[in-house]
Amino acid sequence: MTTKHTSSAVEFVKEDRLQDLFLELAKINAPSTKEQPVADYLIKALPELGFTFEFDEAHKSFDGEVGNLIAWNEGTDPSIPPLFFSTHMDTVLPTEGLKPVIKEGIIHSDGTTILGADDRAALAAYLEAMLAIKESKIPHGPVEFILTVNEQPGLVGSRYLDYTKVRSKAGYIFDSSGEVGQIILKGPFSSRIWMEVEGNAAHIALNAEEGNSAVLIAAEGLTKMKLGTIDDETLANVGIIKGGEMTSIIPGNVTVAGEVRSYSKTKLDLQLEHMAETMRQAAEKNAGKVKIRIEKKYSGFNISKDDILVKTAESAANNIRVKPYFTETLGGADTNVLNENGLSCPTLGLGFQNIHSFRECISIENLVNTGRLTAALIEQWYVNHKDNSSKPF
Numbered sequence: 001m002t003t004k005h006t007s008s009a010v011e012f013v014k015e016d017r018l019q020d021l022f023l024e025l026a027k028i029n030a031p032s033t034k035e036q037p038v039a040d041y042l043i044k045a046l047p048e049l050g051f052t053f054e055f056d057e058a059h060k061s062f063d064g065e066v067g068n069l070i071a072w073n074e075g076t077d078p079s080i081p082p083l084f085f086s087t088h089m090d091t092v093l094p095t096e097g098l099k100p101v102i103k104e105g106i107i108h109s110d111g112t113t114i115l116g117a118d119d120r121a122a123l124a125a126y127l128e129a130m131l132a133i134k135e136s137k138i139p140h141g142p143v144e145f146i147l148t149v150n151e152q153p154g155l156v157g158s159r160y161l162d163y164t165k166v167r168s169k170a171g172y173i174f175d176s177s178g179e180v181g182q183i184i185l186k187g188p189f190s191s192r193i194w195m196e197v198e199g200n201a202a203h204i205a206l207n208a209e210e211g212n213s214a215v216l217i218a219a220e221g222l223t224k225m226k227l228g229t230i231d232d233e234t235l236a237n238v239g240i241i242k243g244g245e246m247t248s249i250i251p252g253n254v255t256v257a258g259e260v261r262s263y264s265k266t267k268l269d270l271q272l273e274h275m276a277e278t279m280r281q282a283a284e285k286n287a288g289k290v291k292i293r294i295e296k297k298y299s300g301f302n303i304s305k306d307d308i309l310v311k312t313a314e315s316a317a318n319n320i321r322v323k324p325y326f327t328e329t330l331g332g333a334d335t336n337v338l339n340e341n342g343l344s345c346p347t348l349g350l351g352f353q354n355i356h357s358f359r360e361c362i363s364i365e366n367l368v369n370t371g372r373l374t375a376a377l378i379e380q381w382y383v384n385h386k387d388n389s390s391k392p393f
Contacts, residue, residue, distance in 0.1 A: 007136060007138060008136070008138070008319075008375075008376075008379065009129070009132045009133045009135075009136040009138050009375040009376075009378070009379055010132070010319070010320055010372045010375050010376050010379070011132075011136070012131075012132035012133075012135045012136045012375075013128055013129065013132045013368065013371045013372045013375055014128070014132075015364065015368045017128060017131075018124060018125065018128040018367060018368055018371045019107075019364060019367065019368075021124045021127060021128055022107070022117075022120060022121055022124035022125075022367055023100050023107075025038070025041070025116075025120040025123055025124050026095065026098060026100060026115060026116040026117070026120050027095065027098050027100075028041060028095070028120075029094055029095050029096040029098075030089060030090060030091065030095075031090055031091050031092070031093060031094050031095075031152075032064075032090040032091075032092070032149070032150045032151070032152045032153050032156075033059070033062065033063065033064040033065060033090070033149070033150050034064075034065055034090070035064070035065060035066055035089040035090050035149045035150075036065040036066045038089040038090075038123075039055070039065075039066045039069060039089065042069060042071075042089075042147070045127060046071050046145075049073065049127065049130045049131060049134060050073045050074070050130075050134065051071040051072060051073045051130075051145070052071065052072050053069055053070065053071035053072070053145075054069075054070055054165060055067040055068065055069055055070075056068050056070065056160075056161060056162035056165055057162070058149065058150075058157050058160035058161055058162065059149060059150075059157075061160045062150055062156055062160070064149055064150055064157075066149060067149065067157075067162075068146070068147065068148045068149055068157050068158070068160075068161050068162070069089070069145070069146075069147040070144065070145070070146055070147075070162075070165045070166055071144065071145040071147070072142065072143075072144050072167065073130065073142060073143045073144070074142055075139075075140045075141045075142040075143060076139045076140055076141075077139055077140065077141050077382065078141070078142055079141075080140070080141025080142065080381070080382055080385050080386070081141065081168075081169070081170065081385060082141060082142035082143065082144050082167055082168040082169075083141060083142070083143055083144070083168060083170060083171055083172075083377070083378065083381045084143070084144040084145065084146050084166070084168035084170070084171030084172075084343070084345070085122075085126050085143070085144075085145055085146075085171055085172055085173070085174075085374065086145070086146040086147070086148065086171060086172075086173045086334055086338065086345065087119045087122040087123050087126065087147060087148075087173060087174060087175060087334075088119050088147070088148045088149065088150075088151030088152070088157065088175075088334060089123070089147050089148065089149055089151075090149055090150055090151055090152055090157075091114060091116040091118065091120070091152065092114065092118070092152040092355070092356045093113070093114045093356070094113070095109075095113050095114060095115075095116045096113070097112070097113060098113045098114075098115070098116065099112070099113075100115070102364070105363055105364050105365065106361050106362070106363050106364070107361060107362050107363070107364060107367070108359075108360075108361045109358060109360065111358050111359075112358065113358065114355075114356065114357065114358060114360045115352075115360040115361060115362070116360075117352035117355070117360055117361070117362040117367075118175070118352050118355040118356070118360065119151075119174070119175050119352075121174075121350055121352055121362050121366075121367055121370060122173075122174040122175060122350055122370065123147070124367070124371070125174065125350070125367065125370035125371040125373075125374050126145060126374055128371040128374075129371050129372075129374035129375040129378065130143065132371070132375045133375060133378055138379060138382075139382060140378050140379065140381075140382045141378075141381065141382050141385065142167070142168075143378060144166065144167060144168045144171070146161070146166060146168075146171070146338070146343075148161065148334055151334055154297060154332075155297070155298055155332060155333070155334055155336065155337050157334075158334040158337040158338060159298075159337055161337075161341070163341050163342070163343075166343065168343065169342065169343060169344060170308070170309055170343070170344045170345065171309075171338075171343065171344075171345045172309070172313070172345055172346065172348050172374075172377060173333060173334055173335045173338070173345055173346075173347050173348065174347075174348045174349070174350040174370055174374070175333045175334070175335070175347055175348075175350070176329065176331075176333070176347050176348065176349040176350065177349065177351065177352055177353055177355065178327060178349025178351065179349055179351050179366065180317075180322050180348075180349055180350060180351055180366050180369035180370055180373055181317045181322040181323050181324045181325055181349065181369075181373075182324075182325060182327055182348060182349025183310060183313050183314070183324055183325065183326050183327070183346050183348060183349075184326075184327050184328060184329050184335070184346055184347040184348070184349070185302065185303045185304075185305065185310065185326055185327070185328060185346055186263060186300070186301065186302045186303070186328035186329070187300055187301045187302075187328070187329055187330075187331070187332065187333065187335055187336050187339075187347065188261040188262055188263055188268075188300050188329075188330045188331075188332065188336075189261070189262055189263070189264070189265050189268045189298070189299055189300040190259065190260065190261045190268075190296075190297040190298055190332055190336075191259070191260055191268060191272060191294055191295060191296050191297055192257060192258070192259050192294070192295040192297060193257065193258050193259070193260065193272055193275055193276065193292065193293070193294055193295075194255065194256075194257045194292070194293040194294075194295065195218070195221075195255070195256040195257070195258075195275070195276070195279045195290055195291075195292055196253065196254075196255050196290065196291040196292075196293075197214045197217050197218045197221070197243075197253065197254050197255070197256060197279065197283060197288060197289075197290050198214060198252065198253055198283075198288055198289040198290065198291075199211070199212035199213050199214035199215075199216075199217055199250070199251065199252050199253070199286075199288045200212040200250075200252050200288075201245070201249055201250060201251065201252030201253075202249070202250045202252075203248060203249060203250075204248055204249070204250060205248070208250065211250030211252075212250070212252075212286065212287060212288060213250050213251055214243060214251050214252055214253050214254040214288065215243065215244065215251050215254050216286070217254075217282055217283055217286045217288040217290075218241065218254050218256050218279070218282070220282040220285070220286065221256075221278050221279035221281070221282035221283070221290075222238060222256065224278050224281075224282065225238070225274070225275055225278045225279070226271075226274060227258075230262075230267070230271055231267070233262050233263040233264050233267055234260065234261070234262035234263075234264070234267045234268070234271055235260070235261045235262070235330055236258065236259070236260045236261075236271050236275065237258055237259050237260075238256060238257070238258035239257065239258060239259065240255065240256070240257035240258075241254065241255070241256050241257075242254065242255050243255055256279070258275065259297070260272055260275070261330050261332075262300075263300055263302075263328070263330075265299075265300065272294055276292045276294075279292070280292070297332065298332055298336040298337050298340065299336060299337075299339070299340040300336065301335060301336055301339035301340070303339075303344065303345075303346050305326065307344070308384065309344060309345065309346060310346065311384070312377060312380045312381050312384055313346065313348065313377065315380045315384070316373055316376035316377045316379070316380040317373060317376075319376045319379075319380065320369065320372045320373055320376050322369055322373065329347070333347050335347045348373070350362070350366055350367075350370040351363060351365075351366030351367075351369075351370075352366075
């Protein structure tokens with residue numbers, strides 16, 4: 001694949017402009033289900049970059065303010081297959097009153113809020129890259145933005161995305177703490193398990209002999225349950241235990257909830273069944289009952305190194321003098337849901353750190369390289385398809 005260009009949009013990505021744009025977006029207070037302020041910003045910004053756009057009605061499924069945003073730029077050559085870039089508009093916590101602090105090339109908050117680099121940094125980089133594409137006047141194919149809502153609580157917006165509104169079939173999602181150049185090829189299957197353990201409630205002083213503690217039943221099940229790192233492909237955790245009414249009442253009910261993640265669907269199902277059966281045995285042994293409910297979170301994905309998306313990402317990274325490297329993750333992202341719905345995409349690193357905490361930060365270098373790589377991906381996608389226009393991908 002040739003990577004020769006007479007000019008490059010990458011040269012038009014401006015560090016100061018991108019930094020200012022990120023800080024502007026980071027200050028918009030728009031946590032999950034409250035993304036209308038970000039949507040309002042994009043309604044003004046996208047047409048100036050040559051995009052048309054529409055919103056779906058995903059928010060009606062979870063009482064949000066606004067739906068997912070799908071934006072379309074026709075490009076200069078509509079014969080090229082469209083390429084999408086996706087990220088989410090929400091943050092995990094409010095950013096009201098956010099005060100950015102820049103120290104030694106790193107952008108932080110002042111420590112009283114999160115920074116919102118997850119994933120306002122990607123959004124800023126996409127907008128800056130498209131501005132650079134526009135200013136450079138380079139030829140390019142159609143570009144689509146898929147900007148989701150309510151991602152942080154569990155990829156909710158992408159699960160309710162109206163996929164009939166999406167025209168692209170291939171793209172990228174910058175949403176990982178890896179340095180720019182990271183290409184995540186594999187992501188996990190994930191499901192939650194809810195175990196509602198039933199004993200018999202009784203007062204410790206009045207009728208204790210009738211009591212059967214659901215807490216003790218659950219505790220026996222948990223002590224015999226395999227949790228943590230199951231193998232090199234599978235993780236399991238119990239993160240919620242709740243029940244009981246008063247300290248004087250032997251608890252008759254307790255809910256135990258956990259989650260399993262695995263690159264293997266078979267191993268995921270085996271671990272879920274192990275957890276369920278272990279708790280069933282504990283309940284049966286102690287004259288209790290248990291109701292089991294399995295809740296799918298998302299499916300896994302596995303993209304070949306030979307995929308045109310991966311080859312394009314490698315070349316684009318090399319074009320901006322960033323070393324590409326492959327990884328896999330047991331973390332979830334919209335990538336999982338989009339791939340499950342027929343939209344092929346790897347996750348790419350943009351280098352934010354300590355996300356979901358007041359220590360969140362991102363280096364200016366990673367921020368700028370995310371913008372440069374986005375522009376380079378659009379260029380390289382065009383070059384690869386023009387150079388191989390007679391070859392099937």
